[in-house]
Amino acid sequence: xxxxxxxxxxxxxxxxxxxxxxxxxxxxxxxxxxxxxxxxxxxxxxxxxxxxxxxxxxxxxxxxxxxxxxxxxxxxxxxxxxxxxxxxxxxxxxxxxxxxxxxxxxxxxxxxxxxxxxxxxxxxxxxxxxxxxxxxxxxxxxxxxxxxxxxxxxxxxxxxxxxxxxxxxxxxxxxxxxxxxxxxxxxxxxxxxxxxxxxxxxxxxxxxxxxxxxxxxxxxxxxxxxxxxxxxxxxxxxxxxxxxxxxxxxxxxxxxxxxxxxxxxxxxxxxxxxxxxxx
Numbered sequence: 001x002x003x004x005x006x007x008x009x010x011x012x013x014x015x016x017x018x019x020x021x022x023x024x025x026x027x028x029x030x031x032x033x034x035x036x037x038x039x040x041x042x043x044x045x046x047x048x049x050x051x052x053x054x055x056x057x058x059x060x061x062x063x064x065x066x067x068x069x070x071x072x073x074x075x076x077x078x079x080x081x082x083x084x085x086x087x088x089x090x091x092x093x094x095x096x097x098x099x100x101x102x103x104x105x106x107x108x109x110x111x112x113x114x115x116x117x118x119x120x121x122x123x124x125x126x127x128x129x130x131x132x133x134x135x136x137x138x139x140x141x142x143x144x145x146x147x148x149x150x151x152x153x154x155x156x157x158x159x160x161x162x163x164x165x166x167x168x169x170x171x172x173x174x175x176x177x178x179x180x181x182x183x184x185x186x187x188x189x190x191x192x193x194x195x196x197x198x199x200x201x202x203x204x205x206x207x208x209x210x211x212x213x214x215x216x217x218x219x220x221x222x223x224x225x226x227x228x229x230x231x232x233x234x235x236x237x238x239x240x241x242x243x244x245x246x247x248x249x250x251x252x253x254x255x256x257x258x259x260x261x262x263x264x265x266x267x268x269x270x271x272x273x274x275x276x277x278x279x
Contacts, residue, residue, distance in 0.1 A: 035257025
């Protein structure tokens, strides 16, 4: 079932528009977090489509999220990259936040890379560190699967999502091997997600630390849940832009992202090439 006017129907329409505009069948979908959109400059022959022109896409309203879909090739690999994401704290539903993942699925994408700027909780983490996400704790108060059953379920959609393998262990191993060969210091940890947009109090950070979180963000988890529901393999990467629980502003986060974008881009491009060889 794929109810006309429902979110799956809208995703199919959006994908048809993107395919018509680009003529590309991307292998990887990439979601670029706060201040990380400049990575898309590495995409060769990139075609940029503002979100506002894609049917049923929302517009981004947060600084550091340009609001464009860039398609092209990265080291010869067809990719589609989102320069910015939609957030729950902007007033969108969880289904709307995860909508681009449904569109990626309709484009035939089988692998998704989600990135974000995160606050470091683990005392061994420093600003500028790259963290592979090995697991997450969803404290956002909702998830994108709620109510989607009423919207019309396709044969390939499983609402009772097994999250035991949310972050692909094979992709994590490939990333660690590439980092070792490239002399890139890499962390690995558990990501906690809160609804935002306020930053966490010191007491909340202590709570998250006791729960087992190494870093915290205000995004990513809804997209990962939707990807796994659609059987899309996921690699999650956080850039640690601040010490969680300390005084910080969104501008500080964006400055730290910009400061580390070259290192982050080299890592991301390298692991995409390595992951492509494994597909």
